[in-house]
Amino acid sequence: MIDQLFQKVFNNKFISTTIYQNVHQIQINKNSLKYQDIVDIGWMFRNGHKGLLKEKLDNNSYLYLDNKDLFSEIANKDTELFIQLFKQFKQGALEYYNQAFNRNRLYFLVDLVNIDVVKYLHENGYAQKISSHVNIRFFEFDINILKYYLENGLFSPTLQNLIPFVTIQKRPTPFSKEMVDLMVQFIPSPISVVVAKSFLDSLVTNIVPYVFGATSKLFDQGIQSCKFFGNTFTYNQIVEIIQKKEKELCLKSKLQKEKGFLGANCHVDAVELVANFWEIRMLYGQQAFIDKWKSLSNRIRVTSSKIYFATTTTFCPDDITDDDISVPEIGVDILSACCVTPSLKVIDFISSLGYSDNLIMDTMAGHMHPFLIQLVAITDQNERDIIVKLCKISSSFMIDLIYYCCQQTNVESFTYYFTLFKEQINEDAIHEYYECALNHRQYEICKLMESHGYLFSKFFDTNNRFHLIYLYLSNTIQGDSKDQVIQNKLLNIAIDSNDFFGLKYVFNNYQCESFDRDTLIKIGSRVYNLSIIDYICKNACFSDPNFINELIEIATINNNKILIQYFINEKYLYN
Secondary structure (H helix, E strand, C coil): CHHHHHHHHHHCHHHHHHHHHHHHHHHCCCCCCCHHHCCEHHHHHHCCCHHHHHHHHHCCCCCECCHHHHHHHHHHHCHHHHHHHHHHCHHHHHHHHHHHHHCCCCHHHHHCCCHHHHHHHHHCCCCCCECCCCCCCHHHCCHHHHHHHHHCCCECCCHHHHCCHHHHHCCCCCCCHHHHHHHHCCCCCCECHHHHHHHHHHHHHCCCCCHHHHHHHHECHHHHHCEECCCCEEHHHHHHHHHHHHHHHHHHHHHHHHHCCCCCCCCHHHHHHHHHHHHHHHHHCHHHHHHHHHHCHHHEEECCCCEEECCCCCCCCCCCCCCCCCCCECHHHHHHHHHHCCCHHHHHHHHHCCCCHHHHHHHHHCCHHHHHHHHCCCCCHHHHHHHHHHHHHCHHHHHHHHHHHHHCCCHHHHHHHHHHHHHHCCHHHHHHHHHHHHHCCCHHHHHHHHHCCCCHHHHCCCCCCCCCHHHHHCCCCCCCCCCHHHHHHHHHHHHHCCCHHHHHHHHHHCCCCCCCHHHHHHHHHHCCCHHHHHHHHHHCCCCCCCHHHHHHHHHHHCCCHHHHHHHHHCCCCCC
């Protein structure tokens, strides 16, 4: 039945031609890879080509493995494949793994959720200890993985590990009581007076819920006779301050979760009332919130730098002092909420009441990354008009917005805003757009910028790691194919970017007669991408007959075991 339908469709000249034309348009800015050009394990895994990956691994094809892929997506989703690849690419994987611990850059651990991978590494002799001095977001760890590290003596926490640096940004900490209690179990006690006093000094200014209650029982009893902050406060007074701040933070965390209102700057006695006001926007939309604001206009006073809200009376008094908790300043908190839940109409309304546009931009700056990610997806024309207004207020906001359109691979939004502001974009921004577009394979964006006169050849910098794939789609890099300087720079970019297809492009379009010495040393000492190595060794028409011998010598000196084994397998070198 399916075969008959297929034949009917593709035997119809009009229908088949229409299909081919549409497929061509979809693929016009993409560069399809042939079987032999697919060498990136992470790419195959991410795109669901597991059968293809298995086939290439079974055939002992020379493949490339990015260790970031190994210790993230692959580690979390496929334990057996992780173990297989870890064994097969052990030198590069261990180098990445060990350097992460030695340099205290354990970002991959934050995203790791597969306890079986951690157990495999530990049980096979690859365990590494986490330094208590590392600046890492322990509260974002999977609790089972953190527990495994603690129970197996791979992490010995200190009190300071319970005060995450992000609390300085006045955002409720994601620490759970369960995680705090878990970590406290492994902190040695009693904690000396000196250490406890220093810890409480930090905790007062960077409050973390549940921490004081869990740790105070570990303090040396002498802490109770100490004075704090230049003999200003007793221990009991400090405890009272901490408990009050903790209660406030817990309330604000609850309001953020339930009503989408953070209220970091709002006084605790007024925050719930203001959160209820904001909840109207969350439940009924922006216009309902604006209408409610107008109905409460006697209770709200807007100046160029403040927005006051009378919480206990039906009118806002003329004389307002900053310490009057019955009339809190809500401007920063409302605008912050507008960034967390994009509310451009509310922002525009507040601006129309006379509130400073510069202060609006300042508040937005504290939420810029998540805010811009959401803005680039907006297609409503009225809201886009407000975004354009914001761009005219701040050129840096405009430049960042267009960059995020590229980063989020939103070609339609990039086209819209780039076309509007192309005359105001500086060359540094264009350079960043090109780099971002190439890294995210958004070739349509490259072509759009070229169509507006920003030629890629002007912004192409051979000292940067641009992916070469745009060269396959455009002839914008002009240069003599015999130019050894250009050839070596392009080869370096391909090698640094692990761009196998790019390397083939350079070999096929430039007369590659030799490598410069620096490139040769780089390949021999630290290149582990055997797909690239294999192609170089088997396709290079170098005039220097000693190329392979030099590469073997450099690999031996630098103990590049992966490359040495390759030379043995390919009979360039014998045991």
